[in-house]
Amino acid sequence: MKIAIIKETKAFEKRVALSPEVCKQLIQAGFECAIEKEAGVSSFFEDTAYEAIGAKAEKNKSSLLSGADIVLKVNPLTVEEVGHMKKGAVAISFMYAATNPELIEACTKQGISAFSVDAIPRISRAQKMDALSSQANLGGYKSVIIGAYHLGKIFPLLMTAAGTIKPAKVVIMGAGVAGLQAIATAKRLGAVVEVSDIRPETKEQVQSLGGKFIEVKGDDSVKIEGGYVKGISEDFLKKQQEVIARHISEADLVITTALIPGKKAPMLVPEEVVKSMKLGSVIVDMAVEQGGNCACSEYGKTIVKHGVTIVGEPNIPSLLPLNASELYAKNIATFLLHLATKDGFKWEMDEEITKGSLIVHNGKAVHPSIVK
Known part of the structure; x- marks a missing residue:
């Protein structure tokens, strides 16, 4: 599966979703990784650091998004970014779903699935995925x-x-x-x-x-x-x-x-x-x-x-973008490897971590916080 790491656009944001070190681990696990050009510069990770471990650095965000099976980000994706994703693709980021109805609507309209790292249950076996705590x-x-x-x-x-x-x-x-x-x-x-x-x-x-x-x-x-x-x-x-x-x-x-x-x-x-x-x-x-x-x-x-x-x-x-990005990258990679292999997502819908963090599945809103 192809992973896309896109540049953060939110004001005051310097983090990036994956560090080169964690990118390398995912590539070794069989994933393909591509990063939007200069997405890691504010966190002090140059494009050459990603390219050296086998990831591609791409300038065109829309083609990067449309070709990805998985899109990783720190902050919630924008409605425009979701609009470039292909049907059936998966987005993983902080979503704050209960207060972000426009994003949920965009995900359902686009027919994608979306996991929110802020909704990961705070249980002992999910500690390594707990991005809220690390940040x-x-x-x-x-x-x-x-x-x-x-x-x-x-x-x-x-x-x-x-x-x-x-x-x-x-x-x-x-x-x-x-x-x-x-x-x-x-x-x-x-x-x-x-x-x-x-x-x-x-x-x-x-x-x-x-x-x-x-x-x-x-x-x-x-x-x-x-x-x-x-x-x-x-x-x-x-x-x-x-x-x-x-x-x-x-x-x-x-x-x-x-x-x-x-x-x-x-x-x-x-x-x-x-x-x-x-x-x-x-x-x-x-x-x-x-x-x-x-x-x-x-x-x-x-x-x-x-x-x-x-x-x-x-x-x-x-x-503290260097440390924050390093910790977030480890959180999100651990989470991704729990949910999926290089060949696809497991979709274990009754499993506690999957159930707690899955906001939209194949274009349908499923999380209790947004389904009344």
Whole structure:
């Protein structure tokens, strides 16, 4: 089967779906690989690196798409890209199907199949395919580095002849994969770290990394499914905001990571709380692509409001494109080799990973999130 790796077109995107190393592994497994020219340059992979391992570099995207059995991408394909695919071909990428109806319609109209890596079940045997986690891990690390860059003070305790510098205080909202990596990174840099998460089971993980857990008693409105928060009431959000407002007002750096799949990011830092923060403090809003956890954050911009620097950097993993692309490539190759051989897809429709991630099959929408 022929695999096509196409260039990302989304703003702020520097990643590529396959690295040359992983491309080589797929070629050794019997697949043919072709990449759109310069698709890997932003990730520091030159066309010659792909060609050296037996992949072709093609300039014409439409012919690349129309000749492929499998199309790999990081971000969702555009409607135009789907329109160039041949009937019966398969697309694999992040799709965010519940919030992308135009893409689903294009896939059904074109008669293709589509798998979404963000829908892969979070089960132990799918860990090597978990692109959400691999990318969030890098994002959590980079968010602390971004915050440290904008903060006008150092992180660690420093005792000098001229006096003692107190350690910076970092508050992290959300103890998922990104949040846990942010805790570990901030602690390594010497900060005092406090963490808020509505899932009580994360307390032990936070403490094991040296963070202090800010407790907010949960209620029946909090719905947890597959490790994700699937629902939360306005009353609980308000209670959470009240508890953590004091901690935020004393913080030097606040990093927000809270997301609800398929929904707008929950509002955790209203403008009133921003006003209460110290002059020169910093907020890094990792949820800005889904509306943001901070009322003042702006997509793609770093602003100063009420004396607080607020970073609305979208797609933070893409700021580490080399590592992000390497990890994503391994995720997607493991996923592909689970679904298919060089001769075709297995289509094991009752198998958990296939069933959980297949959004459209041969032009028919099949995933529960889009089939009502």
